[in-house]
Amino acid sequence: MPELPYAIDVVIELLLASPVHRYEGRPADGPRDATSREVHDSIQVRAGLGIVGDRYFGHAAHRTASVTLIAAESLDHVTHVLGVPPVDAAAARRNIVLRGAPVDELRGEVFSLDTGSGPVLFRAHRPANPCAWMDVALAPGAHKALLKRGGIRCEPLTSGTLSVGPAVLRTERVLAQPTLL
Template sequence: MTTAEEGHAGVWDQVKLGKIYISGGHDYWGRQGAGRLQNGIRDVEEVECVAGKGLVGDRYFGYRQDFKGQVTFFEEEVVEEIRAHFKLPKLPASVFRRNLIVSGVRLGEWLGKRFVFQGIEFEGSQECRPCHWMDRVVEDGTERFMKEGFRGGLRAKVISGGLLRVRV
């Protein structure tokens, strides 16, 4: 497990949580060939993490045992890259439908590792795979752009519970 106390992981002390997004339903999942649903996404200041289940109020909460995507992390720096690349300076980070928008860390480094963030233990389980919907909600070419360089984000399991709070 990676923690700030071990010295080599002090990076998590430098990580900022800029946004927390949760949604009670899926907009895209299972919708190939059909239109998007409109479940919306809520921007919240804090969220409860429950071990083995995910984020209270989110569509993947308690989805299934040992689910790899109980929570998703996304780099603010990637949001900025996409805004610049596609010349969309006001593109909201919520459009990517990831839960936690963080800055100050390269999430690919935490794939397959346990880490502690804001006192809560997570396990980086899988890269978030961008899909064709990214081309629809941002611009053509976004899916391909996000597939390069671990830009899709990190799916993680919640190992220990607690409360996450926005801290910029």
């Protein structure tokens, strides 16, 4: 494991692993129904495969994008700029909702998350750009509000367990604090 000298105390607010892709077709038709429990207290991450039980687990086309993260502050931004009640974090369909770090700044970085069961190492690849579904799932205007704030798609480099609650994010460089504006 590479040396990751900078530690940030963060909170994992939500973990989502869904066996089905619920946002298919036209947003006006609404999302598909959940076929099983999607929000979890903990998840199992497997190196090179993704999250056990998730729709992208083990799919070759998604190896470098099998785990998605979004900053809780990005969802707060939607609430703030649109003047709407707090949005449902699970509706953003990101696997990990993380508070306390500027997730979108991690692009291209190797980082780890540790919730007490040992660090899980990731490489952040490309943005998880928001889609038109966000206007239906979160609030009208959310798609635009999440531009450049939609999170990142990551490849798990090691296996481990992540749980909801306090965590430590380790990085190779100092990150800025997340902001609403």
